[in-house]
Amino acid sequence: MRYAGLLVMPAGFILCIAALILFPAPATRTAFVLCGLAVEALGLGVATRGAVRR
Amino acid sequence: MNPASAAPAPLGDAAFALVFALLLVSPLAVAGVALINTGLGRSRSAAQALLGNLAIVAVAAIVFAPIGAGIAGTLAGGSSAGISFFAAGKPWNWLGSGPFLLRNLPSFPLHDQLALLFEFPAVAMCALIPWGSGTDRWRLIAGSAAAAVIAAFAFPLVGHWIWAGGWLGQLGVNFGLGQGFVDPGGAASVHVLGGLCALAVVWTVGPRKGKFPKEGLSTAIPGHHSPYVLFGCFVSLVGWLAWNAAGAVIWLHAPLAALPATAISTLLCGSGALAATFAVTRIRFGKPDASLCGNGWLAGLVASSACAALITPQEAMFVGVTVGIVTPLLVELFELALSIDDPSGAVAVHAVAGLWGIFAAGLFAPQAGQLLAQLVGIAALLGVALPLVYFLFALLNLVVPFRVDPDGERIGMDLHELGGGAYPEFVVHRDESYR
Numbered sequence: 246m247r248y249a250g251l252l253v254m255p256a257g258f259i260l261c262i263a264a265l266i267l268f269p270a271p272a273t274r275t276a277f278v279l280c281g282l283a284v285e286a287l288g289l290g291v292a293t294r295g296a297v298r299r
Numbered sequence: 300m301n302p303a304s305a306a307p308a309p310l311g312d313a314a315f316a317l318v319f320a321l322l323l324v325s326p327l328a329v330a331g332v333a334l335i336n337t338g339l340g341r342s343r344s345a346a347q348a349l350l351g352n353l354a355i356v357a358v359a360a361i362v363f364a365p366i367g368a369g370i371a372g373t374l375a376g377g378s379s380a381g382i383s384f385f386a387a388g389k390p391w392n393w394l395g396s397g398p399f400l401l402r403n404l405p406s407f408p409l410h411d412q413l414a415l416l417f418e419f420p421a422v423a424m425c426a427l428i429p430w431g432s433g434t435d436r437w438r439l440i441a442g443s444a445a446a447a448v449i450a451a452f453a454f455p456l457v458g459h460w461i462w463a464g465g466w467l468g469q470l471g472v473n474f475g476l477g478q479g480f481v482d483p484g485g486a487a488s489v490h491v492l493g494g495l496c497a498l499a500v501v502w503t504v505g506p507r508k509g510k511f512p513k514e515g516l517s518t519a520i521p522g523h524h525s526p527y528v529l530f531g532c533f534v535s536l537v538g539w540l541a542w543n544a545a546g547a548v549i550w551l552h553a554p555l556a557a558l559p560a561t562a563i564s565t566l567l568c569g570s571g572a573l574a575a576t577f578a579v580t581r582i583r584f585g586k587p588d589a590s591l592c593g594n595g596w597l598a599g600l601v602a603s604s605a606c607a608a609l610i611t612p613q614e615a616m617f618v619g620v621t622v623g624i625v626t627p628l629l630v631e632l633f634e635l636a637l638s639i640d641d642p643s644g645a646v647a648v649h650a651v652a653g654l655w656g657i658f659a660a661g662l663f664a665p666q667a668g669q670l671l672a673q674l675v676g677i678a679a680l681l682g683v684a685l686p687l688v689y690f691l692f693a694l695l696n697l698v699v700p701f702r703v704d705p706d707g708e709r710i711g712m713d714l715h716e717l718g719g720g721a722y723p724e725f726v727v728h729r730d731e732s733y734r
Contacts, residue, residue, distance in 0.1 A: 247502065251685070251686040251689055251690075252686070254681060254682045254685060254686050255682050255683060255686055256682075257678065257681075257682050258678050258679060258681070258682025258683055259682075261674075261675055261678040261679075261682070262675075265387075265470075265474055265675065266386055266387040266389075267387075271667075271668070271671070274671065275671055275674075278671060278674050278675060278678065279674070281678050281682075282674065282677065282678055282681075285678060285681045285682050289681065289685075293637050293639075296502050296637070296638060296639070297636075297637060297638045
């Protein structure tokens with residue numbers, strides 16, 4: 246589970262990079278960067294959940 | 300307030316001398332964190348902890364000079380140098396290509412030499428942060444090996460992205476995002492990276508024996524020396540004042556007239572954080588907690604690394620108070636809810652506070668797009684740095700096992716690794732943590 250979470254996190258980063266390249270409009274770009282961060286937070290949550298002892 | 304100027308002016312003799320002097324003082328920040336790391340561990344591991352701090356500083360410098368400095372590319376001369384690829388018609392500079400083994404160092408411009416000097420305590424601090432999280436069970440040789448990995452690859456990579464013409468620093472030029480990602484005091488490349496390394500270490504090495512029993516709440520294992528922790532906070536302040544001021548001149552090309560405001564913002568950030576943590580722990584536990592107050596103070600200084608040179612003193616106070624409220628709550632949450640056994644609280648103090656500082660630098664910036672540049676930087680740190688260091692540490696753990704054997708953990712790291720205790724005249728106390 247920890248590895249799955251850690252593999253999801255780069256996907257969020259790629260989404261942020263794609264937002265910079267694909268969307269010149271500030272609003273759309275910001276929305277996609279926030280989506281990328283949300284994906285990273287999801288991955289971090291899964292990775293952390295995998296380390297919980299109880 | 301933004302003291303940054305668009306084009307760097309050559310450093311005059313007076314400015315060079317001042318920044319050089321500041322950089323000679325900045326290792327006091329490292330010394331302060333070393334004291335805090337030691338004080339928050341157990342008495343039976345104190346000598347090993349402090350020796351480990353010193354060894355990690357040495358290993359980081361030895362490895363960074365011949366290998367890491369080349370990858371960081373600080374001496375390579377800005378955005379034109381490095382390994383780039385093109386996407387959407389823009390250059391993406393990912394890796395530095397500076398001279399290896401610091402060849403011809405005196406021939407480089409004074410500014411580049413000072414920038415390189417800035418990076419030596421920075422890499423030491425970055426490598427030192429995880430050591431406090433692995434205290435009481437992380438072997439000295441493994442900690443030194445991890446420091447070598449950080450100094451050779453992880454820190455130079457992130458440092459290049461931000462400081463040496465890398466893609467994060469160029470977000471302003473290439474995509475119109477303010478000045479690009481800004482981090483004059485090393486909140487991202489030092490503290491967030493170090494904090495994420497600490498999380499990777501905690502996951503790799505596991506909790507201390509008896510920390511999370513099968514039944515009941517987690518066992519409290521308090522630090523053995525609060526005076527070390529609090530004196531470390533004093534020492535850190537001196538180093539941080541120097542570090543943030545030097546960083547403002549080197550990375551933001553701030554005029555010398557901007558340095559008093561930078562120092563005041565640094566002090567207010569730490570002070571606001573301490574006051575807030577004092578109040579929170581007083582409300583939460585009935586009395587203020589010395590260790591958590593130390594953590595709060597340090598978290599405020601960490602947050603100031605990103606933004607002290609960019610914001611007003613009033614904004615610095617807000618940043619400090621916010622991080623001071625959140626830090627003790629996060630330390631508790633990480634331990635009780637997420638099973639993160641982090642004796643020094645590095646994940647909350649360095650990673651989370653650093654992220655907040657980076658965000659605040661964008662939040663209060665006058666330029667359009669600056670906040671987005673900071674968010675992209677946060678995404679890079681979380682999305683690339685954490686998985687990268689975790690997998691590197693997992694591989695390293697196969698070669699150099701991180702965790703001490705159970706007998707070593709029982710008798711303490713001092714006796715096991717050094718053959719003698721830090722406090723030989725102390726009476727051995729009951730081993731209350733084993734149940």
